[in-house]
Amino acid sequence: MVQMKCISWLLTCTSLICFCNCQDSIVPVIHRLDHLDRKLLDNKVDMNRMEEHFLDIIDGAKISLRAELKENIRVQVREAMAEILQGESLQDMVNSQVVSELRHLKQGYHQMKRQIHHVSRSFKDFQDGTAVFHESVLKKARFGNLENSSDVCVRDKYKLEVELHKCDVHAADLKADNERFVELNKTCQFQISQLKTALSVPASSPATVNAPLTMKLPVSTTTVTTPRPQEEQRRILIAPLESSTQHQFRQLNIHSNSLSVYQYLTMKNMASVAYIAKTRTLLLGSYGPSRISASTLDTSHVTVLREGVRANGMAVDEDRDIVFIATYQPQKSISRMSTQGKDFTAIIDLTKYGSVPRQITLDTRRRRIYGCNSGKMFTVTYDGQGLATLATGSSMYAVTLDQTAGVLYYNNVKKLMKMTVSNNVSTEVTTLNVVPYNMRLYRGTIYYGGYSPTTVGAVDVIYNTVAYTLQSISIKGVVYLLLCLIP
Template sequence: MTTFKCLAWSLTCTSLVYFCNCEDSIASVIERLDQFEEELLDNKDDMIRMEKRILNIINGAKTSLRAELKENIGDKVREAMAEILQGESLQDMVKTQVVSELRHLKQGYHQMKRQIHHVSKELKDFQDETSVFHETVLKKARVGNRENSSDVSVKYRHRLEIELQKCEVTTADLKADIKRCMTLNETCQFPKQKHKTTFTVHHASPATQNDTSTSGSPVLTSLMTTQRLPVSTTSVTTQGRQEERSRILIAPRWSSTQHQFRQLNIHSNSLSVYQYLTMKNVLSVAYVAKTRKLLIGLNNPRKIVSSALDTSHVTVLREGVQTYGMAVDEERDIVFMTTDFPRHSISRMSTQGKDFTTIVNLSNYGNWPSGITLDNKRKKIYGCNGGKLFMVTYDGQGLATLATGNGMYAVTLDQTAGVLYYNNDKKLMKMTVSNNVSTEVTTLTARSCNMRLYRGTIYYGGCGPPIVGAVDVTYNTLEYTLQSVGMEGVDHVHLCLIP
């Protein structure tokens, strides 16, 4: 009998020792969870400090870039650039470059901010799950204490080990996100070095400067020796760094059958098929650089649609509107357009198609209005309606006829020089806006439907033969044909410059 009593005491002591060991393991696990929570909070503080450092780096980069540009651009550089640019403002060119680089910096910063927001959200979710699990563990520990069951303790211990493994995986993901943020920080510093490389000017011989003068427009290299440039036709390949260079999108105008848009690559003077857009009844095309989207005016049915550059999907912005010309003021997020329906007028809306309104009724002014261009500094609109070149302010005041002629459909503005270029039938005309005096520049191969000025060269879409023509108005005022556009049954083409 005494033997059985000792055996019972031995079993009781053994179970108590085993359970105490399990309780020690649970306490250790809870302590590790607290340590993980502290590490996660430290990681979040590090990310907040990193965001502040990146903001300071961006602000410092802006200040440094402005200071370095002022130091590096001297009188000799201004004289040399003045000879190269022939009227184009060096300040405007530098401002454009700086704005472009700062826009890339801003995009990188917003991308980093989104990543940090995503990481913070994951961290909060993990903290919530950890708190719930923490409470569950304590509750189960109390239940286990009451039940005094070694099997329950083993089961919860195994579950704790699984949850700890999940915690380690989540911590590794957070560390990887922090590493990506540090990589983005280094990327934000790259445009600063790029600015240093771009605007470091070395002393060169006169011959070197003459060679540089033709590099502003890639098609001008062979322009001095010939009027006709050979053009290679290739297919559009995968979007890459080279395809981000300036190009002209060519749309079939008034075509009743569907055609793929064409793409003229200015940097290589090659024509290719644009793989994303296939449309018919196109009346006008414009480009919004801020959102990198096309605005397209269509007929039958009458509407204005929007499309990204890398997709065939279109979004209807406005129905019941027929427009022959559009121009975008990106600083004010306004699209101005000449409309033929519901009435002859100039109207406006936001780049998202909102707040559509007519600013001036042209029903009694003559033929339907066509081409349009903007002077966003002076808030003026210049347009053609077939027989007149006219001007009106952004708010529809001061409508005035600047010139008259025949077949006047295209107009563009050199805002820096204060010169308007427009067509009068097949003649290319220019007008100084300060005195409204017009002079003939040259005779075009075909009547222009629309035109765009880019780096001293006017590119125009021809009516009759569907061609893309160009006129160098900076150097020798030389007119030449870049390419005949092979679209069966198309007599008119519309151009849209994508810088």
């Protein structure tokens, strides 16, 4: 709190200042005090905004963590952990860990809140004192009494400058407090990131019974031997668009960022690629000739499902055994078929809607399809009803959906945009280093394949929205890259 101990003699001396023609020396002081008020108000607004942002981070972390745990914990992990913990349930262990970590976060948050309240009280007291001082100065300037000593004016001016220096020191303290709040916010974000990493349980594949689990276990008197984590299997299959050269497929390991040749497929002239997790099957759209084929993951055997179809984009609803296809041939449309290639039919004709449809993504809960066609982002229901344009732009090729949060991500040239599904409001997330041709969302990170140059990049859309390059890829005769995420 700024102590205004010298108010009494300041009020008396201001009359001398005004009467001795010293008004010119008081006006700059008043202006500086007004400027200081505005700076302090701005600091308070920034601190309030920071507090709201921190609350949003905590709420988002809670929702994301709980949703991810429900989605990834499998029956095999529960049985294995029940045996290791000798009857203690995995749910109890997770709840204990979540409660412990969130308690630390709440303590940090309450500490920051107390500091904010302290600074707010100091700011209010200083503001009240400054207001009283302004009123006194103005009043004495209008109704000052006699006294015209120039020495007194000089002495009073010096005293006013001393008080102004004290105000500047207080403003510096507020600025230092603000910087400490920023550091505390970064620390809390880092703790949330560690909590997210500690509680993430990778989804187990059919070929893996004991999934790796990197989590701090509750304290126990019994020594538990944890199995050694297996090698990270999540990867990105990179298919070169329109390449006429064989052996052009690549695979990128997300965990180690290592790039290698995918030796099993030698297909050429690719147009789209998708993955069916239940059967570990790749769906491959090609042209010259136009067809849709299927290949079991990590094998060379390819089966043709449909002839005469050029698929620019494919998305799979595994629970309903449906593949939706953005077709260029035999017509511009959104079509559907079973995962075995049966019952192929067009659900909506897009010939008059605009350019060729590109990547599509699915909201399986609401049974809606979202897609891009270079100049528009659109949506339509599973049965082809309710076609609507959600956004317009240029070079709009890529779209992906965070179904849990209800947020669409799409590109407008090099800008990464996001749209809330509930109100169709778009905002810019960041600027990418390339124009993405398609993108995939996995655990809060968007992976995208671009051109000019041909790179695979990533953006963490939860904590750090700065785009970065994973790999620059040199493939003969290729401009675009197609990505297929293989969990």
